[in-house]
Amino acid sequence: MTGRVISTETTALKTKAAQIRMDLLQMIYDAKTGHTGGSLSNTDILTALYYRVMKIDPANPKWGDRDRFIASKGHSVESLWCILADLGFFPKEELKTFSQFGTRLIGHPNNKVPGIEMNTGALGHGLAISVGMALAAKKDGRSYRVFCLMGDGEQAEGSVWEAAMAGAHYKLDNLIGIIDRNRLQISGSTEDVMGLDPLDEKWAAFGWHVVILDGNDIEALVEAFEAVPVAEGKPTLIMANTVKGKGVSFAENVPAWHHHVPNDEQLALALAELSAVLESHQRQEGQVR
Template sequence: MKQVSLQLQLKAAHIRKQLLTMIHSSGAGHTGGSLSNTDILTTLYYHVMRLDVNNPKWADRDRFILSKGHSVESLWCVLADKGFFPEEELKTFSKFGTRLIGHPNNKVPGIEMNTGALGHGLAIATGIALAAKLDKKDYRSYCLMGDGEQAEGSVWEAAMAAAHYKLNNLVAIIDRNRLQISGSTEDVMSVEPLADKWTAFGWNVIPVDGHNIEQLLAAFAAAEQIQDKPTLLLANTVKGKGVSFAENVAAWHHKVPDEQQLQQAIDELTALEQKLHTESQVMS
């Protein structure tokens, strides 16, 4: 498990460097939330989910819905790195005529649904999970939401339906970085106590450090053992994770790094990669 965790951490650092470079090049993007969800996406796409890059519409694939669609930058980089489309296309992000727009676009292989109108993703993922049950299929449905998104009433309608239908093939994740576009989630619209609310709605709730790969791996594995209810991973994260000057700073919700900031961020992430490489070699 430790070696797998180290490899996934290395991959996450690489994805962070890619997304920062992409955002800098395009002059647009949601930096903070993409950095906070990178470890979650890396764990899902490189270890947990059942996918076929050569057949993106494979009927038995696991499905992923990015409900917090504005943080798509990390997902574009993951899909490119996995081979769903050429990495060269990342250079077109947010530019005229591109497929890689600022929210998930289902014209791109690997994207299930156009998302980003907050509060809709969990309903879609619930429908997908219910369809699997009705069709007697064993694929799983995953949905990543933002914490500010928890103020949307449609989230709770979907949560109630998922519990009613005992959708144990559904896993929702909340990227709990505690910041949204206009400041602290608890100042804008208090959402606590989140764990108690989701438990009361009939979900199996697993609090987890959203940047601890081993904890994420264990939580996703535990979710697969639940028989009678959906699971929520309450992933405590840091907005801007991995970049010292962006961490826990609300302004980095959609701020673009300038040349000097980009270089500093790349240097910090490269130093992390070197540290992880050393740890991996020691273990080998």
């Protein structure tokens, strides 16, 4: 699918994102474990990719010309599990087994699950894997694209910059890096832990075309993704400025929600907030049809 997102599609995507946030919170609550804040912040990014932008086929997850997605920030897998289940890569009932003994749905992407390309989680490795996949597409004359989602705290890993240099050297304009720039990591502000700014200028200096946008604006995300390649012969870096804990008022921009499980009261409050958002989007969707 290509072209500008019209209002009906935008509203439908926002509705879907609200539902995915509700699903992941319930899953984390049931499992009593999970990376809540980062999964909430990256939900809009994944919703735009999986429901609008990427060429995928849940009935044929190994389709040779599928677009590839690598979750380099693998610890924020909860939103991804919920989306893959919703799309039919595996039964939705399996979400109830998240992080339980013997499950496939562990706390990081697991390539025993359809729709997962690589096991990830050790931060700093996803982009290097993505460079290899994008280079393989070029050499094989294939048209698929490779999307790699990184955390901003992950940018302190030296291997990220080695991969960035290689991506530009091989002119991989089929490679799209995305940084979930919520400015928080488990130990606090990214700028206090290891200063990153000016992060956009650093990526540009490494030979990437950089796009800065609101990473919780689904329409802006879709437009940016569908414009790729913006610069022929250059990989693209999407700097997605997001809010950690997005969608749950008391979790937004709170470092403690990096790895926090809602209690009964918090879950009820969060689901009520998101339910109101969901209903608002559904009303809008009905009005624009």
